[in-house]
Each structure stands twice: as C-alpha cells, then as structure tokens.
Amino acid sequence: MNAILLIIVFLLVGVILQKVKSLPPQTPKFLNYYLIYIVLPAMALRYLPGIEMKLELLLPILSAWIGFGLSWLLFGWLGKKFNWGKSVTGCLVITAGLSNTSFVGFPIVNALYGEEGIKIALLIDQAGSFILVSSVAIVVASIYGTEKKRKRDITRKILTFPPFLFFLIAMFMNLYQWQVGGFLAQVLEIIAMTLTPVALIAVGLQIRINPEAMRSKFLWYGLGYKLILIPAIVLLLFKGVFNLGGLLLKISVIEAAMAPMITATIIAISHDLEPRLASLMVGVGIPLSFLTVGIWYLILG
Structure with missing residues (x-):
C-alpha cells in the first residue's frame, strides 16, 4: 500500500507542477529524453545481464x-460491424492495443515488485511493446490512416532506438555471462533509482483531461479493453492454460493492465486517427489506471 501511495504522490507532484508558470513548457519533453536516453539504457545494462534465461520468459x-x-481483431471486427469508420477503428486498435510498459509500467512494477519485477518488465517492454509500436503499429496506422502509405525504414528505427540498442547489448552480455561491476554498477544503480520519481512526475506534467470529451463511448470501449478485458484474458490464459504462476504471472498481468502507451498515441495522432480520442485514451487512461492496476495488484495477491 505504501508503494501505491508513493506512486500517487509523485504523479500529483507532476500535476501540481503544471500550475507553476515559471516552469519551462518543454520540461516534460526533457524528462522523457532523460528517461529514454539515460535511464532505460542504464536499467538494461544493470538488470538484464544477470537474468537467468528460461523458456517460460517467452510468455x-x-x-x-x-x-x-x-485489439486488432476485436476493434477491427466491431468497426466493420457497426460502421465506426477507419479513423476511429485504427485509433482504438493502436491505443488500446499497446500498454505503457515503460514510463508508467516500470515505476509501478519497481514500486510493487522491486528489482526482480523490473527484469521481467524490461523484457516485456523491449521484446514486446517497443517492437510492436515501432513496426506493427505503424503498419496498422498506414492501413487505417487517410494519408498514402509511406515507406519507412523500420529496422533502422528499431536498432537505433537507445533503449532497444542497449537491450541487445545487455542480452549479448547475458549470453556470455558478462555483468557490469564495481563503480560503474553503482552509477547504474543510482541512475535506475531515479526512474520512479522522474517518470511519474513527467506523466503528471502531461495529463490533460477534458470533462466534456469523456462522454465519448469509444473512449470507454478502448479503456474497458485496455484496463479490464486484456489483463483478465492474460490472467486466465497464462494461469489456466499455461499454468504460469509467481512473479512471471503477476508482472505479465500488471503490465497488460497499464494505461495506453504515449508513443502509440503519437503514432495515431500523426496519422490523423481521431487525435482527440487518442489524446483522451492517455489523458484519462493514465490516472484511471492507477486505480485499476491497484485492484489487479490486490487480485493477484
């Protein structure tokens, strides 16, 4: 419970800082850059080389x-059945289908489950969410978007993204059982400790909610899937069919229950896929997810 309260406090600090007029408007962007280019690579080097690789980590x-x-199957089918339009359908596929496994997910997992939980969350984010948002999500956006499809060098984009590049380096180190030690390990540990406060303050600075727009039925369809349906499916599937348990099951469900990914929202907006709805999915989804993730945490025990 103390961990959840700590998360709420840092989030509220970010929301309150929105009212500080002297704060540069680019502050959230700078904090995000710090997380992407420094914290996430540092965490990859700190934690991933020491993971004992098992087949069950694939789940x-x-x-x-x-x-x-x-998400693609469900909203693609519903969009055709009820004639929602390609823009709405594409927006929901992308924003409801991708979890904020890093900026929101990492600090929550770190607070709730500690270092061992972070190791699993890093694998989910880098080998799952990031590859999806950098490749498949762009394909979906091109299919449902109004603009002509543009050729993108997806492979180059993935391999030059710092967290993923350091993910590959860390996994190479894991393969040869190399680990960072000494003074450098201490530096990486200190940097990793800044994740929770910095990420949550950055999220708090970026939360924007329009009460009138919250009446959109599509918003609640998307958030219902993202915050309730898909974590329930992951829980039932992994526990009931694959007999997965312990920390692997808990992190899988908690990360699945995270709010929509900010990067996914940017992709939807850049392809003109209902920009207002896409923004609401994040703006409403992130604060609401703190309640629903807390419920899933209690369910998992």
Whole structure:
C-alpha cells in the first residue's frame, strides 16, 4: 500500500507542477529524453545481464503481442460491424492495443515488485511493446490512416532506438555471462533509482483531461479493453492454460493492465486517427489506471 501511495504522490507532484508558470513548457519533453536516453539504457545494462534465461520468459513477452493482436481483431471486427469508420477503428486498435510498459509500467512494477519485477518488465517492454509500436503499429496506422502509405525504414528505427540498442547489448552480455561491476554498477544503480520519481512526475506534467470529451463511448470501449478485458484474458490464459504462476504471472498481468502507451498515441495522432480520442485514451487512461492496476495488484495477491 505504501508503494501505491508513493506512486500517487509523485504523479500529483507532476500535476501540481503544471500550475507553476515559471516552469519551462518543454520540461516534460526533457524528462522523457532523460528517461529514454539515460535511464532505460542504464536499467538494461544493470538488470538484464544477470537474468537467468528460461523458456517460460517467452510468455510474459507474448502478453504484449496477445494484447495488440486481440485489439486488432476485436476493434477491427466491431468497426466493420457497426460502421465506426477507419479513423476511429485504427485509433482504438493502436491505443488500446499497446500498454505503457515503460514510463508508467516500470515505476509501478519497481514500486510493487522491486528489482526482480523490473527484469521481467524490461523484457516485456523491449521484446514486446517497443517492437510492436515501432513496426506493427505503424503498419496498422498506414492501413487505417487517410494519408498514402509511406515507406519507412523500420529496422533502422528499431536498432537505433537507445533503449532497444542497449537491450541487445545487455542480452549479448547475458549470453556470455558478462555483468557490469564495481563503480560503474553503482552509477547504474543510482541512475535506475531515479526512474520512479522522474517518470511519474513527467506523466503528471502531461495529463490533460477534458470533462466534456469523456462522454465519448469509444473512449470507454478502448479503456474497458485496455484496463479490464486484456489483463483478465492474460490472467486466465497464462494461469489456466499455461499454468504460469509467481512473479512471471503477476508482472505479465500488471503490465497488460497499464494505461495506453504515449508513443502509440503519437503514432495515431500523426496519422490523423481521431487525435482527440487518442489524446483522451492517455489523458484519462493514465490516472484511471492507477486505480485499476491497484485492484489487479490486490487480485493477484
């Protein structure tokens, strides 16, 4: 419970800082850059080389792919059946299908489950969510978007993204059982400790909610899938069919239950897929997810 209260406090700090006029408007962007270019690579080097690689680790990674795949199937079918229009359908597929497994997910997992939980969350994010948002999500956006499809060098984009690049380096180190030690390990540990406060303050600075727009039925369809349906499916599937348990099951469900990914929202907006709805999915989804994730945490025990 103390961990959840700590999360709420840092989030509220970010929301309150929105009222500080002297704060530069680019502050959230700078904080995000710090997280992307420094904290996430540092965490990859700190935690991933020491992970004992097991076949069962594929299931947590698979949870991200299941979430996006089912989102595409469900909203693609509903969109055709009820004639929602390609823009609405594409927006829901992308924003409801991708979890905020890093900026929101990492600090929550770190607060609730500690270092061992972070190791699993990193695998879900890098081998699951990031590859999806950098490749499949762009394909979906091109299919449902109004603009002509543009050729993108997806492979180059993935391999040059710092967290994923360091993910590959860390996994190479894991393969040869190399680990960072000494003073450098201490530096990486200190940097990793800044994740929770910085990420949550950055999220708090970016939360924007329009009460009138919250009446949209599509918003609640998307959030209902993202915050309730897909984590329930992951829980039932992994526990009932694959007999997965312990920390692997808990992190898989918790990460599946996270709010929509900010990067996914940017992709939807850039392809003109209902920008207002896409923004609401994040703006409403992130604060609401703190309640629903807390419920899932209690259910998992």
